[in-house]
Amino acid sequence: MAQKPSIPKGTRDFSPVEVSKRNYIMSIMRSHFEKFGYQPIETPTFENSETLMGKYGEEGDRLIFKILNSGDYLEKISEEELAEKNTKKITSKISEKALRYDLTVPFARYVVQHQNEIEFPFKRYQIQPVWRADRPQKGRFREFYQCDADVVGSTSLWQEVELVQLYDSVFATLGLNGVTIKINNRKILSGIAEVIGASDKLIDFTVALDKLDKIGEEGVKKEMLEKGIAETALEKVQPLFHFSGSIEEKLDKLSAMLSSSEEGMKGIEELRFICENVMNLGLQKANLDLDVTLARGLNYYTGAIFEVSAPEGVAMGSIGGGGRYDDLTGIFDPKSKLSGVGISFGLDRIYLVLEELNLFPETVSVSTEVLFFNLGESQALEAMKAITVLRKNGVKAEMYPDAAKEDKQFKHAQRRAIPYIVKGIEGELFSVKHLVTGEAFMVSVEDLIGRLK
Amino acid sequence: MAQKPSIPKGTRDFSPVEVSKRNYIMSIMRSHFEKFGYQPIETPTFENSETLMGKYGEEGDRLIFKILNSGDYLEKISEEELAEKNTKKITSKISEKALRYDLTVPFARYVVQHQNEIEFPFKRYQIQPVWRADRPQKGRFREFYQCDADVVGSTSLWQEVELVQLYDSVFATLGLNGVTIKINNRKILSGIAEVIGASDKLIDFTVALDKLDKIGEEGVKKEMLEKGIAETALEKVQPLFHFSGSIEEKLDKLSAMLSSSEEGMKGIEELRFICENVMNLGLQKANLDLDVTLARGLNYYTGAIFEVSAPEGVAMGSIGGGGRYDDLTGIFDPKSKLSGVGISFGLDRIYLVLEELNLFPETVSVSTEVLFFNLGESQALEAMKAITVLRKNGVKAEMYPDAAKEDKQFKHAQRRAIPYIVKGIEGELFSVKHLVTGEAFMVSVEDLIGRLK
Numbered sequence: 001m002a003q004k005p006s007i008p009k010g011t012r013d014f015s016p017v018e019v020s021k022r023n024y025i026m027s028i029m030r031s032h033f034e035k036f037g038y039q040p041i042e043t044p045t046f047e048n049s050e051t052l053m054g055k056y057g058e059e060g061d062r063l064i065f066k067i068l069n070s071g072d073y074l075e076k077i078s079e080e081e082l083a084e085k086n087t088k089k090i091t092s093k094i095s096e097k098a099l100r101y102d103l104t105v106p107f108a109r110y111v112v113q114h115q116n117e118i119e120f121p122f123k124r125y126q127i128q129p130v131w132r133a134d135r136p137q138k139g140r141f142r143e144f145y146q147c148d149a150d151v152v153g154s155t156s157l158w159q160e161v162e163l164v165q166l167y168d169s170v171f172a173t174l175g176l177n178g179v180t181i182k183i184n185n186r187k188i189l190s191g192i193a194e195v196i197g198a199s200d201k202l203i204d205f206t207v208a209l210d211k212l213d214k215i216g217e218e219g220v221k222k223e224m225l226e227k228g229i230a231e232t233a234l235e236k237v238q239p240l241f242h243f244s245g246s247i248e249e250k251l252d253k254l255s256a257m258l259s260s261s262e263e264g265m266k267g268i269e270e271l272r273f274i275c276e277n278v279m280n281l282g283l284q285k286a287n288l289d290l291d292v293t294l295a296r297g298l299n300y301y302t303g304a305i306f307e308v309s310a311p312e313g314v315a316m317g318s319i320g321g322g323g324r325y326d327d328l329t330g331i332f333d334p335k336s337k338l339s340g341v342g343i344s345f346g347l348d349r350i351y352l353v354l355e356e357l358n359l360f361p362e363t364v365s366v367s368t369e370v371l372f373f374n375l376g377e378s379q380a381l382e383a384m385k386a387i388t389v390l391r392k393n394g395v396k397a398e399m400y401p402d403a404a405k406e407d408k409q410f411k412h413a414q415r416r417a418i419p420y421i422v423k424g425i426e427g428e429l430f431s432v433k434h435l436v437t438g439e440a441f442m443v444s445v446e447d448l449i450g451r452l453k
Numbered sequence: 454m455a456q457k458p459s460i461p462k463g464t465r466d467f468s469p470v471e472v473s474k475r476n477y478i479m480s481i482m483r484s485h486f487e488k489f490g491y492q493p494i495e496t497p498t499f500e501n502s503e504t505l506m507g508k509y510g511e512e513g514d515r516l517i518f519k520i521l522n523s524g525d526y527l528e529k530i531s532e533e534e535l536a537e538k539n540t541k542k543i544t545s546k547i548s549e550k551a552l553r554y555d556l557t558v559p560f561a562r563y564v565v566q567h568q569n570e571i572e573f574p575f576k577r578y579q580i581q582p583v584w585r586a587d588r589p590q591k592g593r594f595r596e597f598y599q600c601d602a603d604v605v606g607s608t609s610l611w612q613e614v615e616l617v618q619l620y621d622s623v624f625a626t627l628g629l630n631g632v633t634i635k636i637n638n639r640k641i642l643s644g645i646a647e648v649i650g651a652s653d654k655l656i657d658f659t660v661a662l663d664k665l666d667k668i669g670e671e672g673v674k675k676e677m678l679e680k681g682i683a684e685t686a687l688e689k690v691q692p693l694f695h696f697s698g699s700i701e702e703k704l705d706k707l708s709a710m711l712s713s714s715e716e717g718m719k720g721i722e723e724l725r726f727i728c729e730n731v732m733n734l735g736l737q738k739a740n741l742d743l744d745v746t747l748a749r750g751l752n753y754y755t756g757a758i759f760e761v762s763a764p765e766g767v768a769m770g771s772i773g774g775g776g777r778y779d780d781l782t783g784i785f786d787p788k789s790k791l792s793g794v795g796i797s798f799g800l801d802r803i804y805l806v807l808e809e810l811n812l813f814p815e816t817v818s819v820s821t822e823v824l825f826f827n828l829g830e831s832q833a834l835e836a837m838k839a840i841t842v843l844r845k846n847g848v849k850a851e852m853y854p855d856a857a858k859e860d861k862q863f864k865h866a867q868r869r870a871i872p873y874i875v876k877g878i879e880g881e882l883f884s885v886k887h888l889v890t891g892e893a894f895m896v897s898v899e900d901l902i903g904r905l906k
Contacts, residue, residue: 165841391622
């Protein structure tokens with residue numbers, strides 16, 4: 001191979017420092033997921049195509065990576081069919097498996113497939129990569145991790161309360177102060193649609209309202225009118241254009257506005273329960289806000305909708321999102337209409353935010369703590385004896401493998417940012433130096449353990 | 454979808470208990486890898502096909518899962534080509550990416566691609582799944598994890614010493630006593646080939662010798678003669694048929710046998726260095742043995758060859774293996790002939806062995822420690838307040854989400870093997886019961902934390 005090897009576009013190699021930082025984030029998520037009672041599951045990298053196809057819309061189907069059947073996959077296809085060059089038809093014959101596109105559909109499949117072994121309500125978390133044949137661009141990859149926590153099998157709103165707390169706990173532990181957990185409810189959006197007399201224009205309405213910051217009240221109204229929303233309808237929801245204040249104030253405004261919509265009032269009642277209890281229990285570092293424009297995956301969620309935005313001043317989209325979907329499992333079993341609610345953490349974006357705010361602890365990327373120089377075979381065995389003891393005591397230690405020039409070994413320690421070097425042995429004592437402070441001392445193995453632990 | 458959803462053959466769903474047990478093994482590996490100075494990297498799930506194809510032999514190429522190109526992948530193929538139905542030719546046109554087949558080739562690619570950023574010698578570990586379109590059977594899957602530790606860029610035999618220690622440390626921490634780390638050297642095998650005057654019959658020779666246990670000396674000799682190995686040749690290596698004793702005794706026998714082969718003597722010298730130093734440093738729980746029939750991946754390894762077998766009495770093949778390959782990176786860059794040496798842990802088999810010997814700690818699969826019953830909305834908030842405090846103190850706690858009948862909540866705790874339940878609140882005190890011992894007590898939140906930590 002003449003050219004330099006490379007990796008497919010949209011994929012990434014992760015260096016030791018990157019893996020350590022990613023593992024740091026994921027281990028914090030994992031520990032909080034488990035403290036909240038969520039249990040880990042893992043599903044296969046590829047699913048049967050029929051499990052995935054048709055679940056993400058036509059665009060989704062196109063973005064799913066398909067795996068070519070093994071063996072002579074063309075054998076069963078007639079020459080006429082081949083000549084037709086109907087890609088879609090041929091794909092279904094030469095490919096029966098596809099890479100996971102998200103974690104939600106495999107989770108629904110898992111729940112239906114294992115429903116007799118599962119004790120409901122089932123709180124599960126899942127941290128695994130997914131793949132999408134999207135056009136790669138800054139911050140968007142073809143292979144990326146999703147980190148999801150969902151509960152299935154209960155409609156209790158305490159779960160929504162708990163999921164807000166879970167977001168708060170994870171971000172607080174990551175040192176990320178001032179994230180805003182935005183919450184909305186699909187039923188409120190439906191109520192608005194009812195009130196403006198246009199259930200079919202709900203998306204146009206929320207899309208336009210979302211631009212209030214940028215184009216102002218007049219601009220938004222203009223766009224709404226253009227989309228066919230009546231002037232009289234806009235009057236009914238006029239308070240939305242000046243929608244500020246505390247969550248309670250917002251809920252009161254919504255109550256006045258949506259009093260004629262049963263569904264809207266139900267949504268307000270749900271939101272009130274969630275927000276009041278979250279406030280009673282208290283958040284550590286995050287802000288909770290009601291955002292009536294929030295509509296992620298509108299066709300998907302049926303109750304609460306969540307989205308987390310990074311602290312102010314950090315230019316980053318949402319770093320998490322989720323919501324309630326009343327029928328998670330119906331796609332695989334019409335008899336099993338289990339309600340689910342869950343949230344997702346955006347690993348890549350959280351990574352970028354922590355990097356930008358310099359929030360990774362320095363210790364995360366410290367690998368080896370002590371490098372013993374290799375001073376020739378006679379001393380190497382003594383060094384390895386000490387290293388063996390250090391490792392048994394939990395210290396990350398190693399010896400430079402070759403008896404190279406001292407200068408070379410010194411540079412190796414520097415380049416790898418190893419803090420301590422051992423550059424001499426005298427009887428039971430080791431000559432240790434700290435590469436940053438320059439501090440040098442003679443010490444026994446036992447004392448070295450004490451210093452490093 | 455009418456039929457029950459399923460997953461592709463050879464793949465697995467992992468339940469919470471299984472994930473916890475697998476993570477237990479992997480976290481022990483990870484902690485030892487890092488104590489020994491190995492650093493984690495991760496590579497993409499799929500590589501460019503040209504990176505993988507031709508690296509594992511013809512059979513390997515066949516077993517690599519290929520990913521179908523996105524979009525209209527048939528467009529560029531002429532009707533004549535299609536009509537030809539030459540699968541191999543068409544595959545190369547409709548598929549440019551393939552799933553990782555092992556971790557070694559992607560590692561070699563990584564090293565060459567990032568050689569200017571890497572500080573050598575580079576000790577890396579990698580724990581990621583790989584995929585093979587093998588016929589699935591008991592214990593053989595199409596998706597499985599590999600757990601590899603390798604050093605690249607140094608020929609020092611101290612690394613072989615350290616890798617034996619690494620095996621010993623991991624298995625000792627897993628509580629797996631009495632594993633045997635078998636070691637051999639490719640140069641010894643070449644020396645034997647030289648001595649018997651048949652370098653081309655080496656594989657036939659080792660395959661036959663390996664059957665000594667089963668078919669006895671006469672059977673083995675018969676097979677060797679049938680394969681065209683001369684009677685006089687067999688006389689020269691007669692000691693191999695009674696090859697017992699300590700490592701030192703075996704090395705002495707080999708020295709006598711291979712004195713005429715320079716390469717063989719070099720192999721003996723290498724093995725002597727490794728074994729003597731391992732013995733001087735001491736092993737915790739494992740046995741080291743010289744196994745002259747050991748020849749895994751013969752065409753691949755150039756120096757030491759390792760294989761670990763499960764403790765006696767456990768019917769399981771090897772649970773680990775590895776060796777030295779003098780030219781790891783040459784396949785991607787002829788100028789970069791870096792020597793590598795590494796070992797691999799067989800996660801699935803280690804899992805089965807630990808299960809069989811009942812070696813998983815009970816705590817591994819304990820998820821939630823306390824379940825608060827939901828006794829109606831008035832008490833639910835008090836329960837959630839206590840739970841919030843418990844979680845902040847590291848206790849895994851949750852509330853049953855719905856105010857269901859006590860019996861139902863009780864069964865939920867039992868089925869999930871949650872040890873403690875809280876079934877009543879009186880002021881500041883919680884009525885706690887241990888579901889196994891039956892022990893019941895009233896306790897404050899603070900005291901409950903004390904008990905559970």
